[in-house]
Amino acid sequence: MTTYAEADLPRLLPGSSDDAAGARAIFAEARAAAPLASGLFGPIVIHHRDVVDLLRDRRLRGPGMDFARLSGIPEGSRAWNRQAQILLFMEGDDHHRLRRLVSKAFTPRAVEALRPFTRATIARLVDAVIADGSCDAVPALCDPFPIPVICALVGIEADRLDDMSRWASAILLSLRLDAGSFIDEIEQAQAELDDYLDELIADRRANPRDDLLSNLIAVEEEGDRLSPSELLSVVAMMLVAGTDTTRNQLSNMIHTFAEHPDQWALLRSRPELVAAAVEEAIRWEPATEALPRFATDDIEIGGHLVPGGTVVVLMSMSANHDSAVLPDAGRFDIAREVPDGWHLLTFGGGIHYCLGANLARLELTEALAELSSRFETLALAGASVLHPPGSVIAGYSSLPISWQ
Numbered sequence: 001m002t003t004y005a006e007a008d009l010p011r012l013l014p015g016s017s018d019d020a021a022g023a024r025a026i027f028a029e030a031r032a033a034a035p036l037a038s039g040l041f042g043p044i045v046i047h048h049r050d051v052v053d054l055l056r057d058r059r060l061r062g063p064g065m066d067f068a069r070l071s072g073i074p075e076g077s078r079a080w081n082r083q084a085q086i087l088l089f090m091e092g093d094d095h096h097r098l099r100r101l102v103s104k105a106f107t108p109r110a111v112e113a114l115r116p117f118t119r120a121t122i123a124r125l126v127d128a129v130i131a132d133g134s135c136d137a138v139p140a141l142c143d144p145f146p147i148p149v150i151c152a153l154v155g156i157e158a159d160r161l162d163d164m165s166r167w168a169s170a171i172l173l174s175l176r177l178d179a180g181s182f183i184d185e186i187e188q189a190q191a192e193l194d195d196y197l198d199e200l201i202a203d204r205r206a207n208p209r210d211d212l213l214s215n216l217i218a219v220e221e222e223g224d225r226l227s228p229s230e231l232l233s234v235v236a237m238m239l240v241a242g243t244d245t246t247r248n249q250l251s252n253m254i255h256t257f258a259e260h261p262d263q264w265a266l267l268r269s270r271p272e273l274v275a276a277a278v279e280e281a282i283r284w285e286p287a288t289e290a291l292p293r294f295a296t297d298d299i300e301i302g303g304h305l306v307p308g309g310t311v312v313v314l315m316s317m318s319a320n321h322d323s324a325v326l327p328d329a330g331r332f333d334i335a336r337e338v339p340d341g342w343h344l345l346t347f348g349g350g351i352h353y354c355l356g357a358n359l360a361r362l363e364l365t366e367a368l369a370e371l372s373s374r375f376e377t378l379a380l381a382g383a384s385v386l387h388p389p390g391s392v393i394a395g396y397s398s399l400p401i402s403w404q
């Protein structure tokens, strides 16, 4: 069997296209031409069935701490230690144990209870701009949306929202490929967050409330509990995993609807489609386009050998658009019927499947319901600017929109 490196595969590099539509066209061409593509680090898996299978294949593992090492986070630093206790970077029994404990506290009931607060949060943001008829959706609507929701979930006091925003922005730098250059800023923010949480944890131990922090403190399974350092890491994880993803996914969703006025009109005439509309929007322009994996052993993908040790990129964005599994996948259609065997890949799959998918869906559903009930029309009002190629999360840095 030829190795993927010897095969004549389409070569796909970050920045090959200027916009989301161009990227979709490039991947459609690659899927029609070949079983795999090749990229900067190794093979890129582009077909839906392969991405679904490989997410469950134990010969591939998640990024582990290699990503932190490559991005220059010093081993033993506070940032390193926190990241080592974040589910996405863990594997095996340690991952399984922590995920079980966190899932016991982060329940569907706890998420559902946030619905009214989430709706009020987006409504307040819309109130502030509605009379203007236009805004840049990123600073006005998307950026400020998720942090109050995560704070309400965890049980963080409303008067610490500005601090949380500041800490989240600095800690999010630890996910950049050049994180090492920001290490002082990241360490400072992580230390301030840890100090604040230490106080909050002491308070909740003494006076438990109906919030995630109190539930995490109380969670116990067969005598096992979260350690103090795990508690700090889980809150940092919620901030890291639940902030940038949601705000960028909201920007992508607004962009998609602004480009599809017929679907906006359909949603306004049939508001009961809102949950289906969110599913279709996160399929169409996902904030998480690619899932990085390492092959721990030789593995065959699309008829080619991928040697153990290779970095394999599972291109969820390409799989979401694969018409071999989803008929007419190249059309944005909020009323579409999805066939058996279809898996949306924006939230990944397998053991690292997004733990916050319910919360993300709730936030996006409330945001879309609010926006579509307030804006009769929605249009792009200038050039939108995507994050630079190679960004970990895909979304817009600027998104001028207007409405009536």
Ligand code: HEM
Pocket: 062, 087, 088, 089, 099, 150, 237, 238, 239, 241, 242, 243, 245, 246, 249, 287, 288, 291, 292, 345, 346, 347, 348, 349, 351, 352, 353, 354, 355, 356, 357, 359, 360
């Ligand atoms: C639209 C918003 C979101 C998107 C698109 C998203 C996407 C993803 C994806 C693709 C993964 C798997 C990554 C991989 O396998 O390499 C993931 C994992 C994760 N997500 Fe989300 N996410 C979102 C929101 C959230 C929220 C709101 C939270 C929590 C508050 C959250 C918590 C997590 C956690 C803890 C993991 C790691 C799970 C594990 O490794 O076991 N996410 N997310």
